Amino acid sequence: MTSSLQPGQILARGTCRHLRDLGYACVTELVPARGLRVDVMALGRKGEIWVIECKSSRADFQTDHKWQGYLEWCDRYFWAVDQDFDTDLLPTETGLIIADGFDAEIIRTGPQTKLPAARRSALTRKFARHAAARLQRLTDPDAGAIFHP
Template structure:
């Protein structure tokens, strides 16, 4: 069963760039291109990853060195300009990127409001992606990184389990006693 089918039934699902809005096909393409780029570079991602602060990362992944990467996808200029929540992601990753489609005006991402000193930029379509500005490394504390990677792992494993057996969906999100 494809990942999107598992996400459709997931209790974690909410209004995100990968939902059924008019921009969803573009957002899915951007995510797909970024995931291909990352996969070629040993970074494995999960879409729509809920964070402990109540936010949701459009893509969250881990590289071969155990560093956490978050990508916030924006496909419309208005959505980009109206997003005030993105700084909340910085406490949950070692690297942060903006992911945008080729036609989007990226000039706001160069302004101080979008902190180009700590945010990378990736342009992507449904086939590939290119890093236009690398994201600098802002290392998480080791304990925080461990928590983030464990949460990412459990979420990914839960989604795989539900994809394999949808009847598991309503069951425990906690620990086995």
């Protein structure tokens, strides 16, 4: 049910579904470094890491002053927006995904910038710990008070 989700969460859900179909594992709201929280991080079969920021409105995009800080935490960077979003606002040197609550489509793939090996390794471990902790909280809600990734 999409009615209980915020607009950005709806975009993230459709984006994650599409990326899953492409062979990526996704987590939402991952913190790669203090002061940053990405909407969606996707991990590919070969270890490639994509960051996707979901923007539900012009105001949401215009108030995001941290997005360039995410570029050093991924191999590719994308915006996910709905079909009514004015995509002319988005930087053309980034990827573009059009999404809704059920699916998405990659319209433009941004440039690839390979992560340094040490950062990729650390980020992959953080991704795994984040995903495992979230799964544990779903299966054992009381565990959240005990374990912090």
